[in-house]
Amino acid sequence: MADPSSYRPKPGQIPDSPGVYRFRDEHRRVIYVGKAKNLRQRLANYFQDLASLHPRTRTMVTTAASVEWTIVSTEVEALQLEYSWIKEFDPRFNVKYRDDKSYPYLAVTLDEEFPRVQVMRGAKKKGVRYFGPYGHAWAIRETVDLMLRVFPVRTCSAGVFKNAARTGRPCLLGYIGKCSAPCVGRVTPEEHRELAEDFCDFMAGRTGTYIRRLEKDMMAAAEEMEYERAARLRDDVEALKRAMEKSAVVLADATDADLIAVAEDELEAAVQIFHVRGGRVRGQRGWVTDKVENVDTSGLVEHALQQLYGEETGDAVPKEVLVPALPEDPDAVSQWLAGRRGSQVSLRIPQRGDKKDLMATVQRNAQQALALHKTKRASDLTTRSRALEEIAEALGLDTAPLRIECYDISHLQGDDVVASMVVFEDGLARKSEYRRFQIKGFEGQDDVRSMHEVVGRRFKRYLQEKERTGEWEETAGPTDSTAFPDGLAATDPAAPSPHGLPAVSGPVGPAPDAGTAPGSEPREDDGRPKRFAYPPQLVVVDGGQPQVAAAKRALDELGIDDIAVCGLAKRLEEVWLPDDDDPVVLPRSSEGLYLLQRVRDEAHRFAITYQRTKRAKRIRSGPLDAVAGLGETRKQALIKHFGSVKKLRQATIDEICAVPGIGRRTAESVAVALATAAPAAPAVNTATGEIIEEDDGGSTT
Numbered sequence: 001m002a003d004p005s006s007y008r009p010k011p012g013q014i015p016d017s018p019g020v021y022r023f024r025d026e027h028r029r030v031i032y033v034g035k036a037k038n039l040r041q042r043l044a045n046y047f048q049d050l051a052s053l054h055p056r057t058r059t060m061v062t063t064a065a066s067v068e069w070t071i072v073s074t075e076v077e078a079l080q081l082e083y084s085w086i087k088e089f090d091p092r093f094n095v096k097y098r099d100d101k102s103y104p105y106l107a108v109t110l111d112e113e114f115p116r117v118q119v120m121r122g123a124k125k126k127g128v129r130y131f132g133p134y135g136h137a138w139a140i141r142e143t144v145d146l147m148l149r150v151f152p153v154r155t156c157s158a159g160v161f162k163n164a165a166r167t168g169r170p171c172l173l174g175y176i177g178k179c180s181a182p183c184v185g186r187v188t189p190e191e192h193r194e195l196a197e198d199f200c201d202f203m204a205g206r207t208g209t210y211i212r213r214l215e216k217d218m219m220a221a222a223e224e225m226e227y228e229r230a231a232r233l234r235d236d237v238e239a240l241k242r243a244m245e246k247s248a249v250v251l252a253d254a255t256d257a258d259l260i261a262v263a264e265d266e267l268e269a270a271v272q273i274f275h276v277r278g279g280r281v282r283g284q285r286g287w288v289t290d291k292v293e294n295v296d297t298s299g300l301v302e303h304a305l306q307q308l309y310g311e312e313t314g315d316a317v318p319k320e321v322l323v324p325a326l327p328e329d330p331d332a333v334s335q336w337l338a339g340r341r342g343s344q345v346s347l348r349i350p351q352r353g354d355k356k357d358l359m360a361t362v363q364r365n366a367q368q369a370l371a372l373h374k375t376k377r378a379s380d381l382t383t384r385s386r387a388l389e390e391i392a393e394a395l396g397l398d399t400a401p402l403r404i405e406c407y408d409i410s411h412l413q414g415d416d417v418v419a420s421m422v423v424f425e426d427g428l429a430r431k432s433e434y435r436r437f438q439i440k441g442f443e444g445q446d447d448v449r450s451m452h453e454v455v456g457r458r459f460k461r462y463l464q465e466k467e468r469t470g471e472w473e474e475t476a477g478p479t480d481s482t483a484f485p486d487g488l489a490a491t492d493p494a495a496p497s498p499h500g501l502p503a504v505s506g507p508v509g510p511a512p513d514a515g516t517a518p519g520s521e522p523r524e525d526d527g528r529p530k531r532f533a534y535p536p537q538l539v540v541v542d543g544g545q546p547q548v549a550a551a552k553r554a555l556d557e558l559g560i561d562d563i564a565v566c567g568l569a570k571r572l573e574e575v576w577l578p579d580d581d582d583p584v585v586l587p588r589s590s591e592g593l594y595l596l597q598r599v600r601d602e603a604h605r606f607a608i609t610y611q612r613t614k615r616a617k618r619i620r621s622g623p624l625d626a627v628a629g630l631g632e633t634r635k636q637a638l639i640k641h642f643g644s645v646k647k648l649r650q651a652t653i654d655e656i657c658a659v660p661g662i663g664r665r666t667a668e669s670v671a672v673a674l675a676t677a678a679p680a681a682p683a684v685n686t687a688t689g690e691i692i693e694e695d696d697g698g699s700t701t
């Protein structure tokens with residue numbers, strides 16, 4: 001646990017300008033991003049007496065090892081830069097909203113020559129007009145099905161469209177009048193685009209114009225005694241009205257607004273948003289977040305606004321945003337929203353009338369979402385925190401082990417020996433940092449030697465990363481990279497994109513050397529994860545005292561003495577510590593024991609999956625796999641031609657050359673490989689004891 005006074009800036013060093021600040025931990029990861037009108041006043045609040053700080057703020061400042069800042073011209077620039085850095089660095093102590101990409105939208109691809117109406121999820125794309133979000137995809141399809149009578153826009157995929165254009169025949173929707181069939185030239189690209197734009201106008205809330213126009217055309221057709229056309233127009237009007245009825249009128253016509261409500265408790269908060277367009281609720285979405293920073297309702301609202309509109313422009317930002325509490329600086333936020341929309345945006349709290357009543361409905365939805373989330377999680381955040389505290393107390397650790405790595409060895413009677421490394425951070429699996437190992441130091445079955453090799457290789461890489469980045473001032477242990485298996489390390493993330501704002505900043509406190517270690521690449525000081533750069537606070541091994549001793553010996557040989565090690569034995573679920581003759585026995589009801597079991601079981605699952613994959617690949621291999629240049633297609637051609645590997649082994653080189661695609665040189669290589677490979681042992685019928693003559697191709701005779 002760091003002392004904030006060790007990296008506290010000197011008096012007068014911090015400017016009193018608007019800006020954005022970042023706290024980094026000892027490994028240079030960005031753990032918190034904030035903004036301020038006055039950087040000097042704001043940062044001074046973090047360096048008070050620890051007893052007077054909020055528990056979450058106290059945890060953050062004691063985890064941090066340095067602080068840096070960037071000054072900007074205005075509060076609006078600070079708001080934009082804060083959002084960019086939160087998206088870029090994903091700091092662990094900032095509020096994070098989840099499930100913001102899972103809702104389906106009704107999308108119109110106006111960037112294509114023939115726009116298409118479809119259901120879309122995920123990040124929004126440029127040139128696509130979105131409506132929603134909707135609670136369910138089937139609600140979008142029902143709405144589109146009703147509206148295609150009046151706006152027969154293309155809905156087919158690119159492949160179906162090209163096939164129809166090639167054959168000159170439209171799809172079924174083209175025959176029944178629910179598509180204008182631009183694929184076969186029934187309408188021009190300009191006429192089809194006009195249909196798509198009319199579709200968008202109707203979905204945007206301008207419904208009265210189309211209803212009145214269709215009713216006028218219906219009356220005119222009836223007066224001219226074109227009764228069939230009048231009947232079709234009548235059905236079109238009814239279809240549009242049914243589509244409109246799916247969105248209830250809640251506010252005055254032509255009202256475009258987003259209503260945001262927040263329900264919160266000490267640990268979590270739920271945010272609900274209703275999107276009202278043309279006076280009707282066109283979409284609804286919601287998020288749930290852990291309150292990992294000390295933030296009130298105003299702060300939650302500001303984070304929600306950043307999340308909602310940080311990447312939106314134009315009409316996607318409504319004219320009016322109604323909130324339960326105004327942000328700390330409402331004028332700056334309103335100005336930022338106006339800049340994204342391109343016109344004035346009203347940010348306010350509804351005081352009376354229909355808007356206040358609708359806000360109460362949104363609030364009830366937020367409270368229900370929070371209650372449902374808590375029912376599902378069963379207070380999971382509190383449980384995880386208690387589990388980590390119990391582990392720290394049982395193992396005698398100074399702090400809770402926020403990062404736990406667990407190792408397991410897997411093999412089948414000494415063959416295909418592999419190992420796994422799984423990572424849990426804050427009690428949750430971090431699958432992007434899982435790793436798999438092949439045991440290459442020796443042959444055969446020896447779990448203790450395997451554990452020693454794996455732990456040693458993992459932490460050799462950790463020391464290499466520290467030396468490369470300048471965090472390790474002198475060489476600590478061997479750095480032979482050839483000891484690492486292929487695929488062991490992940491690719492370094494790309495450098496962050498520039499935010500375009502002038503930076504006048506610098507780290508304050510014990511920051512690592514900005515130079516390069518001997519023989520290393522230039523250091524990328526971007527706060528992002530790098531290969532094996534983060535050490536755990538606790539290493540867990542699947543096994544008892546011998547495995548624990550092997551892991552500890554590997555760390556000692558590398559000079560690492562600040563990482564705790566323990567083992568969890570399956571038989572009695574005992575926790576073993578190095579150099580202790582007796583295990584630590586946690587109560588069966590202990591949340592700490594339950595977390596250790598989950599970590600151990602996850603490592604076992606990951607290891608055995610890898611081991612089974614390797615074994616299956618080895619079993620499927622045959623003598624033809626050793627032939628250089630012989631791909632899967634030609635191997636199958638040989639087996640198909642001769643019927644089995646046994647018959648292929650008996651063939652002459654000229655007979656092998658007769659197979660299409662097999663040249664003489666390849667035929668000679670096949671013959672040599674089959675001649676030197678030992679034939680498979682005969683199979684035995686276990687029911688009768690009869691020896692079955694088995695050919696190598698898998699068929700029996």
